[in-house]
Amino acid sequence: MLINGKEISKQIKEDIKKEVELLKEEGKRIPCLAVILIGEDPASQVYVRNKIRACEFVGMKSMTISKDASFTQEELLALIDSLNKNEEVDGILVQLPVPDHIDEQAIIEAIDPIKDVDGFHPSNVAKLVLNEDGLVPCTPQGMMCMLDAINYDLDGKEVVVVGRSNIVGKPVSLLCLHRNATVTIAHSHTGNLRDVTKRADVLIAAIGKPKFFDSSYVKEGAVVLDVGMNRDENNKLCGDVDFDDVVDKVQAITPVPGGVGPMTIALLMSNTLKSYKAR
């Protein structure tokens, strides 16, 4: 079974669109997302454009602030400060990665946690760890929605997450743990990776290596969520999973493109609406 991220994300955005229309009918202020893009990375430009398009689809306001790669950390901190204070702005997203001369963690910590639609601020991270209500990173939330869409119950299941990033691996592990899964986090120092992933009822691939996981890494009947966003030898978009080799062995799998990527954007809209309501 293919888990169609494009379709599931469309449904989520339709629901948000209805809520925003209701706000408009009631004469209320419209939610607004501010996206900051530093430099000219073509992939980042595509992702940011997709985020702005999603805002248009759901009827939210958006603000794209593009700066060239020489924009300094001080200037960026001042910009964030002004967006924190801007009553019209509900969500602030600084597109990652930022240029090397900028301290990523300092930027994340400068964003007001209530406007932190990425869910990367330490105060939102702490809430996630404690299973308290806060803003949760979009990609991990999107993956939970995909499991919900196929009515997959994580309780008692073996989840193996490969990749330990703050953006995907760690938060998705916590979300699975909170649903009573047995969670293993594997990474580049894991020995016998294949032995570990072969135990997985749910395999979450988030390492950024094109088509790394072939069928030898996957248990028969597993569910595979592919977070990879890579280019293959023909410069075609592909995931961390060798889709063609794995597809016949699994219960369900997410494609790339059209899988986790569109879900990330839908959940960004959801987080922006959540920030709006909280404010």
Ligand SMILES: Nc1nc(=O)c2c([nH]1)NC[C@@H]1CN(c3ccc(C(=O)N[C@@H](CCC(=O)O)C(=O)O)cc3)C=[N+]21
């Ligand atoms: N502050 C921040 N927040 C992020 O959420 C964030 C970020 N920085 N930096 C980069 C990563 C990556 N990311 C993607 C979002 C959508 C697609 C997406 O829409 N992918 C489409 C294809 C897009 C294409 O054609 O290239 C798909 O999978 O079907 C991909 C990747 C968000 N990220």
Ligand SMILES: [Mg+2]
């Ligand atoms: Mg990693």
